[in-house]
Amino acid sequence: MPLSPLPLLPTTVIGSYSLPVWLERVRELGAKGALTPEQVDEAHDNAVKSAIKDQELAGVDIITDGELRRETMVNFFSARIHGFDMSGKMKPIGNLDPNIQMLDPIVRDKVRHKGSLGMEKHFKFLKEYTTHGAKVCVTGPQMLAKRATNEYYSSNKELVFDLAGVLNIELKSLVAAGCGFIQIDEPVWVGYPKDMPWLVESFNTLIAGVNAKIALHVCYGNYQLKKLFTGQYAELFPAILETNAHQLSFEFAVSDGVGLELFTQYKTEKEIVAGVIDVKDEKIETPEIVASRIRKALKFIPKEKMYISPDCGMKFMPRARAFGKLKAMVEGTKIVRKELGAE
Secondary structure, eight states, rough: OOHHHHHHHSSSSOOOOOOOOHHHHHHHHTTTTTSHHHHHHHHHHOOOOOOOOHHHHHSSSEETTTTTEEEEEEEHHHHHEEEEEEEEEEEOOOOSSSSOOEEEEEEEEEEOOOOOOHHHHHHHHHHTTTTSEEHHHEEEEEHHTTTSEESOOHHHHHHHHHHHHHHHHHHHHHHHTTOOOOEEEEEGGGGOOGHHHHHHHHHEEEEEEETTTTEEEOOOOOOHHHHHHOGGGGGGGGGGGGSSSSEEEEEEETTTTTTTHHHSSOOOOOOEEEEETTTSSSOOOOHHHHHHHHHHHHHTTGGGGGGEESSSSSSTTTTHHHHHHHHHHHHHHHHHHHHTTOO
């Protein structure tokens, strides 16, 4: 499904939107049998409709369903792929603070596809209830592997390639359902630059034969709005340019633009999604701050090749803050479009 014509500097989101506390309570009640599966589904539908409405009201050009049907960006996938034991072990997330931990699944068998994850159904719901452009975000195989305790494979590389094969089936199902834009989330690449040669190969295996626009999002981690990795984007270049993604998506607001210079040093025909909203900052940016960040990015990225987004997902922030930041992003983008004669 081709995307509708977009304005200069199209705005989008990274994926997740503010997770309502009430939705977590609904899930707990469903797990206890106090609510029926149909009632839990209705709650998810209402939460997604609400997220869609917020993104539309903010004026975002390409939206998602807020990933509000997913337990986490990892567990939604792991729990539905054969080979994972969801009883889990506590593991640190990232290499900055060992106290930031999550209960991670255990890989006890060869991973394989055991049926639809349901993303195509979720995409169809999204398209039914929005008039805006839409994309689906999929957690990449390296992220799934690193957020698990591997007790079966001889190496994480082997696990990653098997996961790429499993997810490739899902990506093709999304395309068959009409999805024309898929974003792959690999936030942990920054933490493992030495693996880039085979990570690029695994990414290209993941998207082989997938007839859709593909974005690759890489950040510094964002669990509970905290940076998780010490690495820098520069360590991923130029290898990351060998991915077959049409877009590369990075966070630049949190770093005050560090990394933008890479697009002067390394030329590419890929589109670049520039993060201009700092999701780790509790303050809501003004449109003028957003506009200044976009102007800075335009010194390094051609305007015809640039998209605008927040740095990362918005799951862990209050809804009012998330909505305010999206509105500021759109209004700041409009300021720059006008300066460029495109608004």
